[in-house]
Amino acid sequence: MAEAGVSKMNASSVPENGSAGVAGAAPSNAADSQQCPSSTDSSDNAKASGDFSKKPTCLIFLGMAGSGKTTLVQKVTSYLYEKKPAPYVINLDPACAEMPYPANIDIRDTVKYKDVMKQYGLGPNGGIVTSLNLFATQFDQLLGLLDKRQDQHEYVIIDTPGQIEVFTWSASGSIITEALAAGFPTVIVYVMDSVRSVNPVTFMSNMLYACSILYKTRLPFVVALNKARILPTDVVDSSYAEEWMRDFEAFDEALRSESSYATNLTYSMSLVLDEFYSNLRCTGVSAVTGARLDRLLELVGDARREYLTEYRAEYERLRAARDQAERGRQRRDLQRLEADLEPQDREATVESDVTLRSAARVDDDDDLAEERETERDDEDDTESFQSFLQQHKQRQAARRTTDASKS
Numbered sequence: 001m002a003e004a005g006v007s008k009m010n011a012s013s014v015p016e017n018g019s020a021g022v023a024g025a026a027p028s029n030a031a032d033s034q035q036c037p038s039s040t041d042s043s044d045n046a047k048a049s050g051d052f053s054k055k056p057t058c059l060i061f062l063g064m065a066g067s068g069k070t071t072l073v074q075k076v077t078s079y080l081y082e083k084k085p086a087p088y089v090i091n092l093d094p095a096c097a098e099m100p101y102p103a104n105i106d107i108r109d110t111v112k113y114k115d116v117m118k119q120y121g122l123g124p125n126g127g128i129v130t131s132l133n134l135f136a137t138q139f140d141q142l143l144g145l146l147d148k149r150q151d152q153h154e155y156v157i158i159d160t161p162g163q164i165e166v167f168t169w170s171a172s173g174s175i176i177t178e179a180l181a182a183g184f185p186t187v188i189v190y191v192m193d194s195v196r197s198v199n200p201v202t203f204m205s206n207m208l209y210a211c212s213i214l215y216k217t218r219l220p221f222v223v224a225l226n227k228a229r230i231l232p233t234d235v236v237d238s239s240y241a242e243e244w245m246r247d248f249e250a251f252d253e254a255l256r257s258e259s260s261y262a263t264n265l266t267y268s269m270s271l272v273l274d275e276f277y278s279n280l281r282c283t284g285v286s287a288v289t290g291a292r293l294d295r296l297l298e299l300v301g302d303a304r305r306e307y308l309t310e311y312r313a314e315y316e317r318l319r320a321a322r323d324q325a326e327r328g329r330q331r332r333d334l335q336r337l338e339a340d341l342e343p344q345d346r347e348a349t350v351e352s353d354v355t356l357r358s359a360a361r362v363d364d365d366d367d368l369a370e371e372r373e374t375e376r377d378d379e380d381d382t383e384s385f386q387s388f389l390q391q392h393k394q395r396q397a398a399r400r401t402t403d404a405s406k407s
Ligand SMILES: Nc1nc2c(ncn2[C@@H]2O[C@H](COP(=O)(O)OP(=O)(O)OP(=O)(O)O)[C@@H](O)[C@H]2O)c(=O)[nH]1
Pocket: 063, 064, 065, 066, 067, 068, 069, 070, 071, 072, 093, 160, 161, 162, 163, 226, 227, 228, 234, 235, 285, 286, 287, 288, 289
């Protein structure tokens, strides 16, 4: 690629028994980029591999900056490495300074975030968005790699940039999410910092964000209340958040101690979110101690089932509707084009059509006459070759006269 800081996508080869959890262990250069299929190959593969129930689950980890996405990705990766099969891990954070897990695909091998900033004169967030945009242009290669390895993995784990809006509200974030969801069972894991959410107003802001992502992506959703003190060593008991979701009065009670201007709004919002809470899969976890990762994966399994039974059917329905709308649009464009033609163009078109058709008819008539003539020749051997030639000449002359009069 010609753009600054962008190179061909690499799939770092993680050793099968790779020691997940070792800081800086990400191999960077063992590329199998030669194996990267072209976009045609990848779409062929995708078509060929239609059975979604056998495909690995893609987990997209999203969450506010500092909520613990990277730490949780590292812990889940480490957990799955022990359980086997090893997950396929993708880092989509171009500004990540140190990656504490071994990644199969690292965006930093493809796009040099600092070069992009320099080349385009961007600040840090602009640099991240542009890097992600550049990466998205090669995403079909990544899908091709995933297609090839889908039999070897049960999970594909995706870490996203620190600033959540960079991924959730950018075009490239949407393209990446939709491309994954179109090809694989995909689940959003929304990582929430349970320490920072003890304040009901902050909790509500976080929940509204989670809700907006759910409605934007429409993908099955799991909330991981991170930094939860399930084992005595972590920070805060996250059960307060689960209680607030279950019990509106408990949330109302906590809200009473707040006297900010946002209290009334928060109160109203909690009523609105009641429906969202009722179907929400949620668990406290600790990315540091590893507590309740099994529960998290249980909920992910449940979300995967939702993808297969509900999302997929809806996706196919929407795709069919979109294809139909596209066909309708093309038809309307064609009709508009015909209507826009100048009257003389239209007449010319009609006239030439008539000429062609009448010429075709003359040809057809001639053919028919010749056939009949031949049949008659066969039937009646007495008819001379000369008279046949004469008739033929007459027909030719008649045709020339007709053509001349029309032109
Ligand atoms: N106590 C505790 N700290 C955690 C936990 N998970 C993450 N942290 C800490 O929270 C801080 C942020 O963690 P990261 O994993 O970098 O969070 P992130 O969401 O990936 O952050 P960015 O991508 O940089 O926005 C780090 O100091 C972690 O050590 C947890 O479960 N318990």
